[in-house]
Amino acid sequence: MDRKKTVLVVVAHADDMEFLAGGTVARFIDEKGYDVYEHILTDNSKGSFSLSPEELIEQSAREAVEAAETLGLKEVRLEGYPDGLLNETHPNVLREKIMAFIREVKADIVMSWDPFAPCEDHPDHRTVAMATFEAASFSAMPLYHPEHPDPPHMVTEAYWFAKCPWNAECFVDISSTIDKKLDALLKHETQMALTLEGLRREAEILGADASLFADQTAEGCRRIMEMGVRDFCAKKGAEAGIAAAEQFRYEKLGMLDMLLNTDLIKADF
Ligand SMILES: [Zn+2]
Known part of the structure; x- marks a missing residue:
């Protein structure tokens, strides 16, 4: 029987x-x-064209919990650093927070933004990516944060995602779970409205038919997001000959398999 693993997604x-x-x-x-x-x-x-930051903080936190419940996560933890300014917090502070969570839940797998992907425009994505990579790489070292209540713990695998994937040869078949992905995504009503309004404004600027994005009710959001996400995942899948996929750069973080030429760390996909 395969070993049951624990996964920490850091975003x-x-x-x-x-x-x-x-x-x-x-x-x-x-x-x-x-x-x-x-x-x-x-x-x-x-992340809004219409809400105040205060409204957005409160609503998005609620939506994150609802989306996590839809997927069946054990816990979602919000640190609350100011959006768009994550790089103003010292990288070692972020690394320590993530390392503490890794040790607390004994994470075998981390998933996050790819620290080395090209074309990533969002500073928060670049920042969380590198902090997660460092935290996962050094969480087994006892002299890093010996004050943590939980003991050092080794992360063995990483799934890195990106807007512009780089060396990302792991295509996970999500045909059986794409409906659940959409259900979870659509819990983020504030972010779906942001996406739709962004598209509407872009269509206006480019002289395209903006009426496609005019209906910003929950139904309107679902229709457009469903179309966009299914199309996006189908295009990813086409690269690997499957119906619908998510794409990752998969990385084994230990050295033993490389040294012994073994396959002790077993990838799930
Ligand atoms: Zn983001």
């Missing part, structure tokens, strides 16, 4: 996980029986 914003890894997270939980935790570092206070 900058409330909807990052659902957009890029929601179907894979659902497979970890539903098929493998793994425990999955989510660490959201910012307060999501910049």
Whole structure:
């Protein structure tokens, strides 16, 4: 019988996980029986064309919990650092927070933004990516934060996602979980409205038919997001000959398999 693993997803914003890894997270939980935790570092206070930062912080936190419940996560932890300004917090502070969570839940797998992906425009994504990479790489070292209540713990695998994937040859078939991914994603009503309004404004600027994005009710959001997400995942899948996929750069973090030429760390996909 395969070993049951624990997964920690570390992101900058409330909807990052659902957009890029929601179907894979659902497979970890539903098929493998793994425990999955989510660490959201910012307060999501910049993602709206209509709400105030205060309204957004409160609503997005509620939506994150609802989305996590939809997927069946064990816990979602919000750190509340100001959105868009994560790089103003010292990288070692962020690394320590993530390392503490890794040790607390004994994470075998981390999932996050790819620290080395090109073309990443969002500073929060770049920042959380590197902090997660460092935290996962050094959480087994006892002289890093010996004050932590939980003992050092080794992370063995990482799934890195990106807007512009780099060396990302792991295509996870999410045909069986794409509906759940969409259900979770659509819990983020504030972010779906942001996406739709952004598209409407872009269409206006480019002289395209903006009426496609005019209906910003929950129904209107579902229709457009469903179309966009299914199309996006189908295009990813086409690269690997499957119907719907999420794409990752998969990395084994230990050295033993490389040294002994073994396969002790077993990838799930
Ligand atoms: Zn984000």
